[in-house]
Amino acid sequence: MTESFRMGAREGFRAFLPLSVGLIPWALVTGVAMRSTGLSVVEAVGMNLIVFAGTAQLGTLPLIGAGAPLWLIAVTALVLNLRFLIFSAALAPAFERVPLLQRMLSGYLLVDGVFAIGAERMLASEDRDWRMGFFLAPSAYAWVLWQVFVLCGVLGAGALPQDWSLEFMATIALITLLAPIARARPMMVAALVGGVATVLLADMPLKLGMIGGIMLGIAAGFAAERWQSRGPAR
């Protein structure tokens, strides 16, 4: 470990620390939600270790609980994770000349918060070791924090009463993710159209209505962006 790796690690950790507090309720809720969907402790811990993605876990749990077809579960997870394609593309230059194994580990660890605090500074730094420290330290910390508090949720879930509609906490967790995104007007349009269309198409078989709703939402957001930038005369 070089001196500049250590320096990057310190700075990355310090930048991510305040944001990391927000992971805690979300991790607890994910743990509780996995148990209240009917997963055993081993299954819940297993899912959390191999998937390690709050949004994808919370988003697919209702489908798992309803016994939805596997392909729909996979497609839903993929759609919820498409943002990582963009994050990954944006960060790629910062990982040039980094060994393959470290790049694969970095891919597994990539989460929204670290991208949010780190992308700009990582891309601006010329020092490869500093960049890796700056990325890996907060990412590893986020992983540990996530695993610990999900485990608390998983183990604590059994102590909670069953008739308190606790599964709605998963919905609230998704709403708190949606809120900051939906601030921008075209994003709000994408969300409204995607949500309403999914409700209206709810009768379609195999939950196809959800895929259709999402596609309509993406199209509407894209259209709203173009309409906003070209804009009719105000």
Next chain:
Amino acid sequence: MSEGPLLSGGWLWLAFVLIAVATHLPRGSFIVAGRRARLPESLQRALRYAPAAALAALVFPDMLLLDGRLDPFNPKLVAGLAAFGVALRWRNPWLPFIVGMGVVWLGRL
């Protein structure tokens, strides 16, 4: 805990693996492939709307449908809107859960 045709045994683990693949392929994609690959600009811009549309597609039915039928006048819609408003207005990560669940519980009294 819940009753329903939950996926079980091997199918459940297969579902986990599929979700993991659907997570780690996009995460690793360009970081692992390096600079050789690039995403077309227009596709990148359209994909920015995928999370918003997908999150709403998951959340709206939870708030608006009751046993598969449209039922807009229920405590969960009010709770969801309240949680959304709180999340927009304050940065406290606990508050949306407290307010949202509070409304759900109040609605059952």
